[in-house]
Amino acid sequence: MSALDNTARADGSEGSYNFAYLDEQTKRMIRRAILKAIAVPGYQVPFASREMPMPYGWGTGGVQVTAAILGSDDVLKVIDQGSDDTTNAVSIRAFFEKTANVATTTHTAEATIIQTRHRIPERQLEEGQILVYQVPIPEPLRFLEPRETETRKMHALEEYGLMHVKLYEDIARHGHIATTYAYPVKVDGRYVMDPSPTPKFDNPKMHDMAALQLFGAGREKRIYAVPPYTRVESLDFEDHPFQVQRFDKPCALCAAEDVYLDEVILDDRGGRMFVCSDTDHCEERRTAGHRGEMAGEEIAARLSAGHASDGEDGQ
Amino acid sequence: MPAQVEPAFASSAPATGFADPVHDAQRAFRAIMTAMSRPGHRQDLDAGALRPPAPLTPVAAAVALTLFDYDTPVWLDQALADTTPVRRFLSFHTGCPITTDPSEAAFALISDPARMSSPADFAQGSLEYPDRSTTLIVMVGEISAGRQVSLSGPGLNAPVSIGIADIPSAIWPQLIANRAHFPCGVDLLFADRGGLAGLPRSTRISLERG
Incomplete structure (x- = not known):
């Protein structure tokens, strides 16, 4: 593309990247997919996922979504399992510092965009913030039905009986629903969605969240979204209502209760x-x-x- | 340099696009994305120095330059389709193919909402691929907190009332029908002189009484 970013390094030490690494045509393609994802909450929009300079499984989906929405005035936070300082978070943060020269932070309240692997921050997110999830397997029905043609049909027909059978089998075998992460949710009463492998502790935070939630799966080439203030219900049964994990003790460092x-x-x-x-x-x-x-x-x-x-x- | 331009050149060259293609498109996209995720809440969109040929408006042009490219067939309403400078502006800056078949369009540009065709004429997507639908970009005089319709649904913590100038009242029942086909259906972006409002297919619409 001709639209090379003028913030690229003048000394030429790293060559010149376009702003936020992706070329403009790729960003447009991802941006269009994001708009469809917002318009049909919980539906997985196929997109032409690119090779990124990091392996699949390292958050290439989330990175592409972040790159497509990121602006020079954004403040980016990246977390991996809740932590700002683990390898995945550090390398993705460094990636955007290098390719987009954006401000980064570890403070949830200061961030305009938060890319996350497998956690939702404890602090309540606010209007205008955007939470970008890295998703390994976007299809909640995939381990029940391996054929994409079939799962697509199941979503089309809103045929989610199989998922309830799976949760029922949990109860039959363990006496309770033993699914503890990637716990399936229903979005705005229509699509069953994988919240990515967040602990089910975080599921209630997705409901009615003030921030926009975007999900990117790079290897599986899917983008999906939950707009702000959207109904997100964890699947359950009347006699086995959804429950989150409880901890016997508070945090050993800060004595926080009601946190993961x-x-x-x-x-x-x-x-x-x-x-x-x-x-x-x-x-x-x-x-x-x-x-x-x-x-x-x-x-x-x-x-x-x-x-x-x-x-x-x-x- | 003086702003003097050769008359022959001025008549043939398309109007300029974004001054800063990367960051202008990003800013415009964030306004569009916020508009879509907060239906009915008008977002400011500064079209900067864009002076597209009429009847294409600067805000609609900013949306076009942000989202259109060779992958997106675009349908133009009569007033736009009849204006060669508009067609030339779009193809020069975005490379988008122009289609006359609304059911084939990824985007539709509507400059004359009073005579806009039914949303049902455009691509609706399928139950298996609801994303294969048209996004309508409708140029209107003004988006206000008027009392035409009340919106609720995803993106809204409380119902929001909006009024959109120039929209024929017959269009609202058609948009209510559009919601009834969810997840199929079209999404709309209303563009006024300095901003836009989104109306994704997920939004529930009710007509205000009185």
């Missing part, structure tokens, strides 16, 4: 701790003075007892 916790193994003698999966949320709470039982000040104080202690900061 990750288990961290501490040693080989069964020692472990549960901490917020949303690192930004946890850090903000600790900055605000919340302390969990393993926040570390005591240990740090003990470790530095022999030295001249020059601060309370144990982090």
Whole structure:
């Protein structure tokens, strides 16, 4: 394309990328798919997914969606399982810093676009924010029916009995619905949709969310969307209503309750701790003075007892 | 340089497109995307220096330059189709094929809403591929918080009332029928002088009384 971005590096060290890597024709194609996805909430729109400079499975779908919507005045946050500082999040954030020269942040409240792998931030999202999900398998019926021609027909006819059979079999076998992530939802009473492998803990946040939710599946070449303030219901039964995970203890670092916790193994003698999966949320709470039982000040104080202690900061 | 242009050149060259194709298209797209995800909420869209040939309006031209290319057959209403500079402007800047068959169009540009044809004439998509439908870009005088219709559904936390100038009242029952065919149906973008409002097929429409 002739429309090379003028923010490309003047020193030529990396050559010149178009703004946000993708060429303009590709962006237009993705943008058109996004508009259809918004118009038919929960329907998976096929798109001509491109090869990206990262392998499939690393969020190429989410990256393409982000690249197509991103502007020079956006502030981007990228999380992987709730964390801003794991490999996938760091490399995608660096990718857009390099190719689009956009501002990035780890603070949920500051971000205009949040690309996520498998979590929804704990902080309630606001109008005008956009949440971009990386999706590995967009088709919720795929493990029940491998043929695309058949699943497409099932969506067309709104024939979702098979999904309810699957959830029923969970109950027959385990006594409860044992699906804990990628828990199927119905969007605006019509399409059954895969929320991507987020824990079902996050499903209620999708309902009536003020932010726009966009989903990109690069390998499977699908884009789908949930507009703001849209009904999103987790499938269930009257006698087995949908329930989210509960944790016995609060976060060991910030004492937060009602958040999703990750288990961290501490040693080989069964020692472990549960901490917020949303690192930004946890850090903000600790900055605000919340302390969990393993926040570390005591240990740090003990470790530095022999030295001249020059601060309370144990982090 | 003086803005003096050779008369022969001025008559044959199409009007200029986006000054900054990358970022102007991105800004326009975000306005379009927000319009579609918040039906009936008018979004400002600054068409910048776009001066497309009439009756194509600057905002509609910005939408066209943002979304059209060689992959998207475009249908033009009579007033646009009869204007050679408009056809030349679109094909020069976007390369889009112009179609006369509305059921084949990815986009339709409508400059004369008073005489617009029924949404049912355009591509509706199929139950299996509802995305294979036409998006109608309708140029109107003004989008206001009037009281023609009330909208609700995805994208709206509360019903929103809007009025759209120049739209024949007969079109609203047709758009209500359009919603009844969900997930098939067309999506609409209304473009006024400085902004646009979206009406995706998912939106429920009810006529305001009185």
